Amino acid sequence: MNKLYNKYEKEILGILARYPAEGKRSAVMPLLFLAQRETGYVPTEALSNIAEITGISETDVASIMGFYTLFHAEPAGRYRIQICTDLPCALRGSESYLEQICEKLGVKEGETTADGLFTVEAVKCLAACHRAPMFQLQGDGEIKYYEDQNVEITMQIVEEIRHKVAAEQEA
């Protein structure tokens, strides 16, 4: 049928099986998620693939992707460090926390580290205001919360990930 389908046929059939045959469009969200899993963003080609699988227009698929901030249309680092800078977090110093993280990683907000591993993004409230500052780590098809952060703890997490990736590459 198309690239995405051929690659993940079994998984896609599994997703489609969750919805009635005439409601294939309901599978758009899991399919977008699937398409994003590998590269951290949804390439344009995947949009048309999903459109074909679900029987809705590519424009409609793109609209759904665009609506949700957890879907990305542009490539970035393997991990996105998404730091909340909304009001409650800001009151607990998230802005300078963000600044310092950026400094440590040698990037500006929105940029990716030279090794291609981390992109730092400022985002809106993630509903963990009571444990601010906080960030959300999106990557490898997963989303994790890290709460009650400070620069040291966060940089430790960053280092751990770097180690993990290095170990992966050696293996």
Next chain:
Amino acid sequence: MADMVTLKIDQQIVTVPAGTLIVNAARKAGINIPVFCYHPKMEPVGMCRMCLVEVGYPQRDRVTGELVKNEDGTTKISFAPKLETGCTTPVVEGMEVRTTTEKSNEGRKAILEFILTSHPLDCPICDKGGECALQDLTMLHGPGKSRFIYDDKKLFAKHVPLGEMILLDRERCIQCGLCVRFQHEVVDDPVLHFYQRGRSLEIRTYSEPGFDSIFSGNTTDICPVGALTTVDFHFAARPWEMERDPSICAHCAVGCNLIYNIRREAKSGGKTVIKRAMPRQNEFVNELWLCDKGRLGYHYVAAAERLTQPLLRKDEKLVPVSWEEAYQRVEDKLRAEQVRLVTLAGGRLTNEDLFNFHQLNQSQNGKAVLYSQMAGGDLTAQIGLGKGSNFSDMGKGTAILVVASDLHEEAPLWWLRVKQAAQRGAILIVANARPTRLDKFANHVLRYEYGQEAATINALLDGKGKDEFTQAAKAFSEAENGLVIYGSDGLGLNGSEQLVKACAKLLVERGYYGKPNNGLLAVWDKPNIQGAWDMGFHPDRNLKGTLREADVAMIAAADPAGDNPILAQALEETDFVIVFEMFMTETAKMADVVFPVQAQIEREGTYTSGERRVQRFDIVLPHIEGPKSDYQIAAQLGRLMGLSTEDRSPVLVMNKINEKVKGYQEITYSRLAERAEQWPLISRADSYYAGTGYENEYGVGIQISSSADRGEELSLGTLILVEPQEEVATGIKVVPVTALYDRGQLIQPSQILAKRLTPQVLLMHPVLSKKYQLQDGDQIKVKVAGNEIVSGVKLDADVPQDVALVARSNGFPISSPVFVQIQRLVPEPEA
């Protein structure tokens, strides 16, 4: 009659059907509640909050359920504490709505201030400026000042092309969603949608080509701001500089009502030119819409190369002469003893032209031939769509059978209206040899092989055959009202004749004729084919022979020689050819006399649409020096021959038609100008309610009655079918189909449509292409009618496996099914 509800709006008592929304009830009472995201042709969504009003409901005692009374005996009304959206709230009995109180005024003001927080306010360079809902409503209701920070406005690139026809200014968009909903709900081309949200929200298209919809122009009318504009009108003129002239679209048999906005401008050398075409409301015909062909296909009028002087053949050459000399020459010819005259007329002539041509022709015992490949105009005149029919009234209880037509391409507005009837519950049966865009909305889809059109209808009549057929036959016979829409998909004149007879028989046997929303509807390929039939012109199955045998051929608005080399050959043998044309066509080049004629927009006249609605159009542009109207030339020739043909004005010709032509008794120009009450009530003064389309001040036309409507005896002839003789030949069978954007004389000059023109290819199924070892994109030589044409090949799995399709008026001399030989062209090896 629906249940009626009485309520009070700003002290006015209003009675409307239950379920009516407050904004519409108010409008009926002449109270205009401002809206942005509401459109009377779409479902309400309540997104913009511009229509906030105070709504009070009659109070009831909780225990007894009785209405609570005030001291003075009136019902106690309790107002909701918050304002409510008038576009989503249906009226209820006893409701009271206040639209001008301080509270509702405050509401509007606040919403406008909110919408304007990030609006660029670039009205001076905005194409919508002067007819913009946001501008108008801000003037009426808005705050004079904003409390928001100017520098904080969102900034986006402006004038982003959504395809080559429509531009988007993302800063101006107020996120009303009308364009998105129009594309999804109304025309089923879901190629526009929101992307992102909040201040990052923008309209996007991902289709290829961009904004791929034949109705795209309508979004520029309904967009309440200058976010969507056509490339055609971009920076072309200001709305207030233009005048409006009503006209009728001449591109298909629907006959959409439109307005041409014109302006005299230095840019065009002081000439008056058309700046754009806009829909003119006619709820019987096109509602508030136009297809893009109608909207953008007007540029031919400005094409150079117009003929301006009569031409006469002298010493083998066509040379300019005076009108007198040309007339004299024709008169001499016609006066010769026993001339065999043939008058060949095309379907873009007006009723007045055709009537005069017919008179002239008749006086010489000539043969009046219609240049068309479709049969059935005599049948539609008798059992055609009943007087008083309106697609908008069709829904449950009506069965619509569409056969051999790709309505989306052939008559876009009918496609839209049939789709909507089906969505309202009409039974839709679509029969075609290949899938079309209507299938999706059909209850029954019937497939046949090209050539089996009539047989298919007969099968429906017998109710025998495959399962789908019996079911469809049953569904069609059980309806209250039935109509059959037939087209010319894959048909020539012979096939068309068989098909229309079968359709007529089906309708007669089921009793679906002679009443509103019943009968036969032909999808003619020209605006006035029905008028031509009515004025006495009929297609000729042996046109070649007829032309060959004629001594004198008068050819108006037709280019047989250009369309078909065989007809060109036949014309060689005609002694004397008189051509009435705007351009130097192939036929004109062969003529002995050429009369230059005016374009539709330079003259008055009437067309009879497929639904047999006679509609009048006015002079839009001053005519160029030289050409005359066809009816005038025909009349003057008539006078020379001693007839009293009318040459002073089309109005007077219509008065004669009215006396002489069956069905036209009720038609006069003044009656054609009568308006009708229409819903929604739109007006240019408050274009925020339904967009910038024009109200109809010029008349909605008159649908003429069929013989059956009038209770006359029918003479349908034998509806017995002759088994079509299968032409057996070698090669590939090619059938012609109609494409919206063909390469006809009227389309090509519109550069803006260039990219959307139908490719010049043989469309075939992969199975067939394999047989000939062809691949998508190959070039081939097609041998047809003794000619060789180079064509492309395009593969399409929707085409039946044993035929190839070509589009009509697209460079192939193919107007009916034919067998061709093909040969693959091997590309030159690259040097």
